[in-house]
Amino acid sequence: MVLTIDAGNTKTKWALFDASGNIRHQDACLNTEVTTAKLLPDTLNCTQIVISNVAGEEHAARLQQRIASYHAITTWVTASKQAADVVNNYTTPASLGTDRWAALIAAWHLHHASCVVVNAGTATTIDAIIHRENADYPYGEFIGGMILPGIELMQKSLGAATAQLPKTVAQLDQQAAIKPFATNTSDAIYSGAIHATLGAITQMLQATEQYSSTPKLIISGGNAGLIQQALMQQDSAYGVIQHSTKTVTIVDNLVLQGLYLLAQPVINTNS
Secondary structure, eight states, X not given: OEEEEEEOSSEEEEEEEOTTSOEEEEEEEXXXXXXXXXXXXXXXXXXXXXXXXXXXXXXXXXXXXXXXXXXXXXXEOOOOSEETTEEEOOSSGGGSOHHHHHHHHHHHHHHSSOXXXXXXXXXXXXXXXXXXXXXXXXXXXXXXXXXXXOHHHHHHHHHHHOSSSOOSOOOTTOGGGGSSSOSSHHHHHHHHHHHHHHHHHHHHHHHHTTTSSSOEEEXXXXXXXXXXXXXXXXXXXXXXXXXXXXXXXXXXXXXXXXXXXHTOTTOOOOO
């Protein structure tokens, strides 16, 4: 079985996949807790470990210490020019974040269609992958993307950089704060963060339509549900991106799914 580990900026998530690609176990913890976290139940084991780490070298060392007891082949993923039927058009392919790379691969294999992939966590990444064909063999082409602060980070940055704005973060379930006409400062900051994120997603969807009509929208990460809800409200109120909520898919473990696919030797990219 394959243990996949997604070490993000704040949390580390993991899942154990069986030979059929089904998740047998999954969990998560704060990065500060990873050295004591129980990755697998006593009844389960792994023969292969695949890791995406964007949390830095110190966290990599903690992860290495944690998995040392497993007798498994370990791969620390780096982005490449092509893998698993996806071509990477980054100027320096290896500089693409491994979490983004894995998410793009999972998104392609989920739909085999053009899509915009949103990872909404501490940072929000918004990437576009286009359906291509070479000698009737379909593959995905990653054409680029955006990175912006996550919804909570936007709010915190205003509090840290200004003298009079609140330093607290509004609760993410405050429905009224999604409205553009907020009537208090905390809600105005929260609304600004939400609408900045929606605006970036809208722009990416519209830009991607130049390559492929009605790209699918795939959202993952801790703020995925909030963003989907806000998109539905925006569509209802303004009709700005009416197609998006009809084709949106939320995938909680998108990066982990991509890491599992990267562990499979049978997937090849023709380009």
